[in-house]
Amino acid sequence: QQQVKQSPQSLIVQKGGIPIINCAYENTAFDYFPWYQQFPGKGPALLIAIRPDVSEKKEGRFTISFNKSAKQFSLHIMDSQPGDSATYFCAASRNTYGNKLVFGAGTILRVKS
Amino acid sequence: EAGVTQFPSHSVIEKGQTVTLRCDPISGHDNLYWYRRVMGKEIKFLLHFVKESKQDESGMPNNRFLAERTGGTYSTLKVQPAELEDSGVYFCASSRRGSNSPLHFGNGTRLTVT
Structure with missing residues (x-):
């Protein structure tokens, strides 16, 4: 049973576009929602994270939007660049379980120049 | 600081053989995790x-998998005997003490069982 559902599987946008990746979760006990970025041959790297007490968080060109009632959160990449081409994973965890992350299946993003 | 190091980066073995994966976490990180990604699917927790x-080994698939962390430094994950469905990328991650401390992942070991 997949606890975090991520969509789309893949996404192609033009340079400067705003790709949006969506995730939905089931467990209302989750209280930490990070996004990871992975380049080929590398491990996932933490990009940005949010907790359910806020509805939005921005770090540079990356924004997380969080909707607690809908149990959904999304990643927006402003002014996307070819260097943003990577696989993106959303994840969730419960504070009491430390960093036992439950991941989505990943989204392969390609930004065309 | 040096990152999380995993060895080998790739391993190809035959069904029934044994493979041992190694992870060196970031120095000072008490928490060490193993995760696995099977082809195109989500990254799944194995143990912590x-x-x-061992804090939590609820994600270990079966008793063919054995993880150790002698002395609280590096960790090994042994698969014996390997089966075809064990193929995937095995990631190690480490973090400092404290809940929700950022996880730092290694580059993974790609295991192929033929």
């Missing part, structure tokens, strides 16, 4: 060490 103690 706090120093040398």
Whole structure:
């Protein structure tokens, strides 16, 4: 049973576009929602994270939007660049379980120049 | 600081053979995790060490998998005997003490069982 559902599987946008990746979760006990970025041959790297007490968080060109009632959160990449081409994973965890992350299946993003 | 190091980066073995994966966490990180990604699917939790103690091994698929972290430093994950469905990328991650401390992942070991 997949606890975090991520969509789309893949996404192609033009340079400067705003790709949006969506995730939905089931467990209302989750209280930490990070996004990871992975380049080929590398491990996932933490990009940005949010907790359910806020509805939005921005770090540079990356924004997380969080909707607690809908149990959904999304990643927006402003002014996307070819260097943003990577696989993106959303994840969730419960504070009491430390960093036992439950991941989505990943989204392969390609930004065309 | 040096990152999380995993060895080997790739391993190809035959069904029934044994493989041992190694992970060196970031120095000072008490938490060490193993995760696995099977082809195109989500990254799944395998187990969690706090120093040398297994905190949570609920994600270990079966008793063919054995993880150790002697002395609370590096960790090994042994698969014996390997099966075809064990193929995937095995990631190690480490973090400092404290809940929700950022996880730092290694580059993974790509295991192919033929």
